[in-house]
Amino acid sequence: RTSRGITGNLDEHFRYKAGQSLDQPGSAAGQAMGMGMGAGMGMAMGGMGGPWGVRPQAPATAPVPPPPPVEHVWHIARDGKTTGPYSKADLGKMAVGGEMDRESYVWTPGQDGWKKADETELAELFTVMPPPPPGT
Known part of the structure; x- marks a missing residue:
């Protein structure tokens, strides 16, 4: 009830409750957050697959140096x-x-x-x- 008194209207109350549920491991929102983090980590690790995964990007080539100055005769x-x-x-x-x-x-x-x-x-x-x- 004190939490409800702090939040004010119903819209703010729902946002407040959603924010509180994110850090609750057993709640549906907490599980969704955990699955999202797991999916993100899986995608990041997928890029580290070595020769079986994504091919690493080739390093950039060095710029061509300017030609040497022409010596006058x-x-x-x-x-x-x-x-x-x-x-x-x-x-x-x-x-x-x-x-x-x-x-x-x-x-x-x-x-x-x-x-x-x-x-x-x-x-x-x-x-x-x-x-x-x-x-x-």
């Missing part, structure tokens, strides 16, 4: 003639050996005309070299 204009093609590594050796400097004109496909080496990406080749000595 370079040409040098010297004494009215062009030489090349040279790789960036070759030009680095030429810069160290003094065969090419910041003022040398270079060209690579896709570049807009001849430019001084210092105005292109080759400028980084000269940052590792010391500047010319004072007074020269």
